[in-house]
Amino acid sequence: MDGDAQNPTRRKLLQCMAVAGAGTLWTVSGGVPSPFRLGFGGEAHAAAPAGDFAFLQISDSHIGFHGDANPDAGATLQEAVGRIAQLPQRPAMILHTGDVSHTSKEEQFAVAEDVLKTAGLDIHYVPGEHDTIGDNGAAFFARFAKGVKTGGWYSFDQGGVHFVALVNVVNLKANGLGRLGPAQLEWLEKDLKGKSASTPVVVYAHMPLWPVYPDWGWGTEDATKAFTYMKRFGSVTVLNGHIHQVVQKIEGNLSFHTAMSTAYPQPAPGQGSGPGPLKLPTEQLGAALGIRSLDYRPGQPGVAIADRNLAT
């Protein structure tokens, strides 16, 4: 279905606005997103009234990556952290959705931690598959998720929102996708059971929980079961990384959002010969990297989302 062809004016507006690098803020209401404010970069200070609960998503820092697509992933992470000071409302905390490191090395974790620390905010991490190579994430959890139970998943409540951190990057099976596993699914069912259906829920994990492009491994093979536990809630916002670009999908009261990387872009799903790092002309890199600010206003049904690239 190509419904947007019936609305070329709005399509063109959004398209060219995006090309110009402007941010867009979307509110999710009843499962349907609506544009909240355009020209976010220039009007940032009007975006978040006091009293809102603001938080941030950072993803795919890939410290240790030195490929052509970005020779200095540390510098772009630092730049991303620097953007926090420009946000209309200081976020209460940060969610890092994984691939902190490129190859799970201690020195990469240490550099990432030093840079992210400069944000001066609490950071809640989930690992990416690049963070769990060889040790199923032992080094990652020891540094970034001290005290979490075996497996690395956890939940907490803040600002009126219930946050659920899922791990879908360990014990992957040959020819499989991301995987939650039965123990985590059982925990998730129990964790959500006690919550009122009106509680806004934010779920975050590294790999997309919905099948964005399974041929490239962009999905989670047993996530459907997780969705059955989430469907009774009025608003569930699912935040992922992994694919280094913003792709969003709405399904009933579940909305799915992958985020930009702070390190390098990847091709659009299925475009080109594989999902490797995408080399852009140097002057275009900043527009392909970014952070995401999120905003919950008590009484509103969902969470407003603004993706901000590093070029604006």
Added chain:
Amino acid sequence: MMRAAIAALVVLGALTSGFVWRSTVSAATAPGHAMCFANRSAAHHATPVADAPNQVVIDNFIFGPAELHVPPGTEVVWINRDDEPHTVVSAADQPLFKSPPLDTNEKFAFVFKQPGRYPYFCSIHPRMRGVIVVP
């Protein structure tokens, strides 16, 4: 820039159709968008060619050759030619071999002593698979 353009279209797709990914495809491939989308080469999945015997090359998320036959006692060497790290992990229930992460141009070697069929995969990208066959 391209990413941002796609993101906006994807959200627009959600507004109009409720099914984002299909809308993205149709929007990105529709004529008249030359202004905002760079030309993309057609997808090709060429199997990488090893440049030495008993070698498996990892290139563009593919093990090549996907199936390698070697006599008993052969040392097989994998080399990663991607910008992306990969691993070489035995797919057996009791894994016989398991490489550390192989970054660009890093190698891993394993000697196959006994006859058998040895499937393996990349534990980071589990869709990547190969097999070593020892007759």
